[in-house]
Amino acid sequence: xxxxxxxxxxxxxxxYDLEFGTFRQGGDGTSKFSADMKQLCPFIVHSSxxxxxxxxxxxxxxxxxxxxxFYNYLISAYxxxxxxxxxxxxxxxxxxxxRQFFVDLYDLYVKTLMSPFYSVDQPITSPVFDxxxxxxxxxxx
Amino acid sequence: MAAIPTSLSEPSVxxxxxxxxxxxxxxxxxKSTTPSPSPAPSLSLSFSSFLTGHSAVSPGGxxxxxxxxxxxxxxxxxxxxxxxxxxxxSIFASNDANDFARDxxxxxxxxxxxxxxxxxxxxxxxxxxxxxxxxxxDFGIRFTSSALFPSMQASHQQSxxxxxxxxxxxxxxxxxxxxxxxxxxxxxxxxFSTDLAAPPAGLHDDxxxxxxxxxxxxxxxxxxxxxxxPVAGIIAISxxxxxxxxxxSSLYKAGNDAVVPPYMSKDYLRYYVLIHDExxxxxxxxxxxxxxxxRHFGFHCHMVRLRSAKADLSSxxxxxxxxxxxxxxxxxxxxxxxSPPEKHERYIFDSDVQNMRAFVHELVVKSLIPFMERCxxxxxxxxxxxxxxxxxxxxxxSRRFLGSNNRGxxxxxxxSATSGNYDPITGSYGFMTAESQMRKLADYxxxxxxxxxxxxxxxxxxxxxxxDKAWKYHAGSHEMAAASLILSGTPLSSKTxxxxxxxxxxxxxxxxxxxxxxxxxxxxxxxxxxxxxxxxGGGAADDxxxxxxxxxxxxxxxxxxxxxxxxxxxxCYSIRKGxxxxxxxxxxxxxxxxxxxxxxxxxxxxxxxxxxxxLDEAGENVYDALDWTEExxxxxxxxxxSTESMVYDSSVS
Numbered sequence: 140x141x142x143x144x145x146x147x148x149x150x151x152x153x154x155y156d157l158e159f160g161t162f163r164q165g166g167d168g169t170s171k172f173s174a175d176m177k178q179l180c181p182f183i184v185h186s187s188x189x190x191x192x193x194x195x196x197x198x199x200x201x202x203x204x205x206x207x208x209f210y211n212y213l214i215s216a217y218x219x220x221x222x223x224x225x226x227x228x229x230x231x232x233x234x235x236x237x238r239q240f241f242v243d244l245y246d247l248y249v250k251t252l253m254s255p256f257y258s259v260d261q262p263i264t265s266p267v268f269d270x271x272x273x274x275x276x277x278x279x280x
Numbered sequence: 281m282a283a284i285p286t287s288l289s290e291p292s293v294x295x296x297x298x299x300x301x302x303x304x305x306x307x308x309x310x311k312s313t314t315p316s317p318s319p320a321p322s323l324s325l326s327f328s329s330f331l332t333g334h335s336a337v338s339p340g341g342x343x344x345x346x347x348x349x350x351x352x353x354x355x356x357x358x359x360x361x362x363x364x365x366x367x368x369x370s371i372f373a374s375n376d377a378n379d380f381a382r383d384x385x386x387x388x389x390x391x392x393x394x395x396x397x398x399x400x401x402x403x404x405x406x407x408x409x410x411x412x413x414x415x416x417x418d419f420g421i422r423f424t425s426s427a428l429f430p431s432m433q434a435s436h437q438q439s440x441x442x443x444x445x446x447x448x449x450x451x452x453x454x455x456x457x458x459x460x461x462x463x464x465x466x467x468x469x470x471x472f473s474t475d476l477a478a479p480p481a482g483l484h485d486d487x488x489x490x491x492x493x494x495x496x497x498x499x500x501x502x503x504x505x506x507x508x509x510p511v512a513g514i515i516a517i518s519x520x521x522x523x524x525x526x527x528x529s530s531l532y533k534a535g536n537d538a539v540v541p542p543y544m545s546k547d548y549l550r551y552y553v554l555i556h557d558e559x560x561x562x563x564x565x566x567x568x569x570x571x572x573x574x575r576h577f578g579f580h581c582h583m584v585r586l587r588s589a590k591a592d593l594s595s596x597x598x599x600x601x602x603x604x605x606x607x608x609x610x611x612x613x614x615x616x617x618x619s620p621p622e623k624h625e626r627y628i629f630d631s632d633v634q635n636m637r638a639f640v641h642e643l644v645v646k647s648l649i650p651f652m653e654r655c656x657x658x659x660x661x662x663x664x665x666x667x668x669x670x671x672x673x674x675x676x677x678s679r680r681f682l683g684s685n686n687r688g689x690x691x692x693x694x695x696s697a698t699s700g701n702y703d704p705i706t707g708s709y710g711f712m713t714a715e716s717q718m719r720k721l722a723d724y725x726x727x728x729x730x731x732x733x734x735x736x737x738x739x740x741x742x743x744x745x746x747x748d749k750a751w752k753y754h755a756g757s758h759e760m761a762a763a764s765l766i767l768s769g770t771p772l773s774s775k776t777x778x779x780x781x782x783x784x785x786x787x788x789x790x791x792x793x794x795x796x797x798x799x800x801x802x803x804x805x806x807x808x809x810x811x812x813x814x815x816x817g818g819g820a821a822d823d824x825x826x827x828x829x830x831x832x833x834x835x836x837x838x839x840x841x842x843x844x845x846x847x848x849x850x851x852c853y854s855i856r857k858g859x860x861x862x863x864x865x866x867x868x869x870x871x872x873x874x875x876x877x878x879x880x881x882x883x884x885x886x887x888x889x890x891x892x893x894x895l896d897e898a899g900e901n902v903y904d905a906l907d908w909t910e911e912x913x914x915x916x917x918x919x920x921x922s923t924e925s926m927v928y929d930s931s932v933s
Contacts, residue, residue, distance in 0.1 A: 151869075151906055178915035179877070185906075186873035193858075193865040210833060 503708035755791030850874035
C-alpha cells in the first residue's frame with residue numbers, strides 16, 4: 140500500500156509533501172505508485188480542497204474522514220485550527236488509524252510552528268520534521 | 281374550385297412567420313453577392329448552426345464561467361436530448377418520385393425530405409393525457425428509409441429459431457465516432473462556432489454537443505425500445521406517374537406485406553404524398569389527381585409542389601443552400617466531410633423550401649401529432665390505467681405469485697395476466713403484448729414530451745421486465761425512467777437523487793453492460809443522464825461528474841471519446857457555483873484537475889493543440905495562481921513543455 144501526504148497552507152500552497160509506503164505486510168516503506176500516479180498525486184490532493192472547503196463549515200470536528208476519491212484512491216482530510224489542511228491519499232479505508240496519525244502529525248506541526256524562525260505557510264524543509272513524520276507513518280500506517 | 285391544395289395557400293403564411301428560422305437554419309445565398317465564397321467556411325457555418333433552434337447557444341456562450349445555470353441552458357440540453365428521441369417517419373417512394381428527386385440533384389426522395397424534418401417550422405401544440413396543451417417550438421421528426429426495417433435479413437430465418445438470437449446491434453458505431461472526432465479536432469475547436477470572440481468554455485460545449493448529437497443520431501431498430509420504429513409511413517409518388525392510384529395502393533401493400541420482426545407493429549400512420557412537378561406537369565391534372573387521392577385514401581394526403589429543375593448558382597430565381605440534416609449519423613458525416621464541396625453543397629429554390637416546410641408542418645400538426653395523441657390516450661385507458669392504482673397493484677401482485685400457473689390461460693383480454701409474453705429465444709415481446717404496448721405508450725409519451733406520463737409508465741414496466749428477466753427491456757426502461765424523471769422537472773434533492781435516480785441508473789448500466797453486453801447503450805444512458813443532471817447544477821452536477829467517471833472507468837468508448845468525456849467531467853464541475861462572495865462549495869479546483877487529466881490524455885493521443893487549450897484554461901482558472909513551477913507541479917510543467925509549439929491560434933482551422 141502506498142500513501143501520499145500533503146500539508147496545504149492557507150493559500151493552497153504546498154507546505155510539505157511526502158510519498159511513502161507501508162511497513163506492514165512485508166512492505167519496505169517505499170511507495171508503489173505508478174509513474175503516472177506519482178505525477179498526478181499533488182493534483183488529486185489539490186482538487187480535493189474543493190470538498191474540504193465545502194465541508195469545513197458543516198462540521199465542528201477536525202478530522203473530516205474520507206472526503207473524496209479518485210478511482211480506487213481515497214482522500215482523508217484533517218483541518219487544523221489555523222486553517223491548514225492535512226490531506227492523505229490512501230488505498231483502503233481506516234478512519235481510526237488515519238485519525239491517530241493526523242493527531243500526532245498535528246502535534247508535530249504545532250511544534251514546528253512554535254519555532255521563531257518559521258512562519259505560517261512557509262514550506263517545511265526541516266530534516267528532523269521529515270524524519271519524525273516518517274516514523275509516525277511507520278508507527279500507524 | 282373549392283378544395284385548393286393547402287400547399288397553394290400556405291406559403292404566404294410560411295413567408296411571414298418563418299423568416300427567423302430561415303436565417304438561422306438555411307443559409308441564403310443572395311444572388312447579388314459573388315457566387316464563389318470559399319466553400320469551407322460556408323459549410324462550417326451551416327454545420328455550426330446546429331443548435332440555433334435554441335436560444336442558449338447564443339453568442340457569448342451560455343456556459344461561460346461567469347454566469348450561473350440559466351434556464352435557457354437547461355432547455356438547450358433538454359431540447360437536444362428530446363430532439364434525439366423524435367418520431368420516425370419512413371418513406372416509401374415510387375420509382376418516378378425517386379427519379380424526380382434525382383432530377384433535382386438529390387439521391388432520393390428521402391434525401392430531399394430529410395433536412396426539413398429537423399425542426400418543424402412554427403409552433404406545434406401537443407396535448408398531454410391531463411388535457412393540458414404545451415407548445416413546442418423545437419419539435420422535429422426524422423425521415424428514415426423504409427429499408428431501415430430489419431425485415432429481410434431476419435425474416436426468413438424463422439425456420440431456424442436458434443440463429444435468431446437477440447439482436448445485438450450497438451446503439452452507435454464507436455469507431456465511426458472516433459474517426460469523426462479525429463476530423464473535428466483536426467479542424468480546430470473554433471470550427472463549430474460562428475462567434476469568433478466566444479470564450480473557449482463555450483467552445484468545449486459546442487464540440488461536446490456535436491459529439492453527443494452524433495452519438496444519439498441513429499439508434500438501430502431494437503426490440504426493447506420503440507423510438508426507432510416508424511410512427512408514420514409516407515407513401516410518395518410524383519405527378520409523372522402514369523397510374524398514380526394503383527402505384528399508391530401497391531406501395532401501401534408492399535409496406536403492409538413487408539415481413540417485419542415480431543416485435544414491430546405495422547399499425548403506423550399512412551400518409552400519402554403527391555409531388556407535383558412544377559416544371560413539367562399540368563397543375564390542373566395534379567389537382568384532379570389529388571382530389572381522387574383524397575377520396576381513395578382519406579384525410580391523410582398532401583400535395584407538395586416542387587420544381588424538378590436542378591437549382592444552381594446560375595439560375596435566375598432565389599435559391600438557398602440546403603444544409604444536410606443535423607441528425608445524420610457519424611458515418612454519413614464522415615463521408616460528407618471527406619467528399620468535395622460540390623458534392624454536398626446542394627441548392628434548392630426558395631419556393632420549394634416554402635412548400636416543403638408547409639408540407640412538413642401540416643404532416644406533423646394535422647396528422648402525426650393527433651395520431652400519436654390518440655394512440656397515447658387509447659393505450660393509457662386500455663392498458664396502463666388498469667395497472668395503475670390499487671387494483672392494478674393487487675393484480676400485478678397476484679400475477680407475481682400465480683404467474684406460472686396462469687400461463688396460457690388468459691390469452692384473450694386478460695393478456696396482462698399471463699407472464700409468458702416474453703420470448704427468451706428472440707429476446708423480445710410480440711407487438712401485441714401488453715408490455716410491448718405499454719413501452720410504446722411510454723415512448724410516445726416521451727416523444728411528445730409528456731415526461732410525467734412517460735416516467736410513471738416506465739416505472740410500472742421496469743418491475744414487469746424484472747419479473748420476466750427481460751434484461752434488455754429492463755435496462756431500457758430504467759434508462760428512460762431516469763431520463764424522464766430528470767426531464768419532468770421535479771426538484772432533485774440529494775435524497776431523491778440517492779434513493780430514486782441512483783438505483784435507476786445503476787440497474788440500467790449494470791443490465792446493459794453485464795446482462796446483455798450492450799456497452800454502447802450503457803454509455804448512452806450515462807451521457808444522457810449526466811448531461812441532464814449537469815444542467816440542474818448544484819449537487820446534481822457532482823453526480824453527473826461521478827457518472828461520467830463510471831463510464832470512464834468502465835472503458836465504454838474509443839480513445840478520443842475517452843479523452844473527450846474526461847474533459848466533460850471538468851465541465852460538470854465547472855458548472856457548479858458556490859455560495860457567497862467566496863463561492864464556498866464551488867468546484868474550480870476539481871474542474872482544473874480534470875482539464876489537466878484530459879490534457880494528459882490528449883497529449884498521449886497526439887492532439888496537442890487541443891491539449892494546450894485545456895491546459896491554458898486550467899492554468900488560467902487555478903494553477904497559475906499557485907507557485908507550482910517545479911517540484912510538485914512536475915506534470916503541469918512537462919505537459920506545458922510538450923505543447924509549447926501549440927499555443928492556440930484562432931486562425932488555424
